Amino acid sequence: MGLGLVTTLLIVGAAIGGANGDAMVSGSVFCDQCKDGQVTLFDYPLTGLKVSMACPGQSGQPTVIGEVTTNWLGGYVMRFEGAPDMGGCRAQVSGSGQGCGAVAGPSRGLNLVFQMFDTEIYTVDPLISQPAQPMSFCPRSSSPLPKPVTPALPPPAKLPPTPRPPQLPPLPRLPPTPSVPFLEASACPYHMWTMPEHECYWRVLSPDLKVAVVFGPLAGRKYGTDLTLRGSMTGRADPYKTLLREATTALLNSYNSIEFPYHPLDVVQRLNYALIGGSTRQVLMTALRFLKANSGQPGNITCKFTTCK
Structure with a gap:
């Protein structure tokens, strides 16, 4: 992917x-x-x-x-x-x-x-x-929105065949109506995500998913194809390992709280931008931004985790 x-x-x-x-x-x-x-x-x-x-x-x-x-x-x-x-x-x-x-x-x-x-x-x-009609949980507008104009595209031109990418495992569908604590402001540092008593908060991404599958081939070449999301959160004492640890934590936080500063796709893109840049300073700056967000800055947001039952 x-x-x-x-x-x-x-x-x-x-x-x-x-x-x-x-x-x-x-x-x-x-x-x-x-x-x-x-x-x-x-x-x-x-x-x-x-x-x-x-x-x-x-x-x-x-x-x-x-x-x-x-x-x-x-x-x-x-x-x-x-x-x-x-x-x-x-x-x-x-x-x-x-x-x-x-x-x-x-x-x-x-x-x-x-x-x-x-x-x-x-x-x-x-x-x-x-969809054909807005979902029932959507806010109601005082005036209907105009139907989007979709320009017709011509049939595809004949192109040389390209190899099909490998089939990736499906992502569990996000619930249409987020439940608590998804609507709460919450930001949890990496060590909170690694605790066994917080295992139930890995609701969208499995701890055993490969980094190369979630963050893409560029991350796979940098960190290896066997490293899991759980394993990525133990990295330290190296700028690139710190970047991956904080990016994984930010990705989990983005799925756990709608008020987290980063969208999941934004987290993936920012990690890849840092890897492309090849600059240690850029890697550290990106890791620092993720670290601040994961620590609840700005706004002094706390971690809303409780012990899983």
């Missing part, structure tokens, strides 16, 4: 070695349960959804140049060889999501975030898929 910029290190290495540059696009897809056109606390990432990339063709009409499927965290990554011109390209949901409905939200343009050695990296604002 890959979220954010998980394959950039290989791309940059190839560019330096004299190979043609590449372009890479990453983003995520959410179920917009309230049909308000934005990602809120009521929405959850969609697994197994198809996303298409359409770019202006020679005739000016959009042509689909790639299609991928979202991973178990709702993320997707597209890679295009030869550093093509991505100006005017747009990403859009092109398939119906399981358990969300059949209405796709509007397409999104690309945001250039990195350019070096003929290599370009783009991100896309979250794409959405919507």
Whole structure:
């Protein structure tokens, strides 16, 4: 899988070695349960959804140049060889999501975030898929929202076959109506998550999940493919191990409390940005930001854990 910029290190290495540059696009897809056109606390990432990339063709009409499927965290990554011109390209949901409905939200343009050695990296604002009607628990609006306009995409262009990525285990679906302490402000440091009496708070992510599966191939190459989330929380006395420990803790806190400063996908992306940068200072600064959030700063937020029964 890959979220954010998980394959950039290989791309940059190839560019330096004299190979043609590449372009890479990453983003995520959410179920917009309230049909308000934005990602809120009521929405959850969609697994197994198809996303298409359409770019202006020679005739000016959009042509689909790639299609991928979202991973178990709702993320997707597209890679295009030869550093093509991505100006005017747009990403859009092109398939119906399981358990969300059949209405796709509007397409999104690309945001250039990195350019070096003929290599370009783009991100896309979250794409959405919507149910036929808003869920009953959604806040009621005084006026109905306009139905999103979904531009029709042409049939996919014939592209050379690409190898299918390995099938990842499904992520337990987030509950549509968060329960306590999900709605409470809570931030717990790593040592609280490692205590046996707090095992029941690992509700979304299993302690035995591999770091490479959760944070992507770049993390797998850095930390190994056998390291689990539980094992990642024992790292210390090394900037990269400290980064992973605090990132894992922040990811768990983000699923445990809606008021935690970081969204789960944001945690994954920030860790990968730090690994891509290759700077010890950047690694330490990212780890420090996670550490402060995990310690309840700002706001002096405490850990709401109680002993599991």
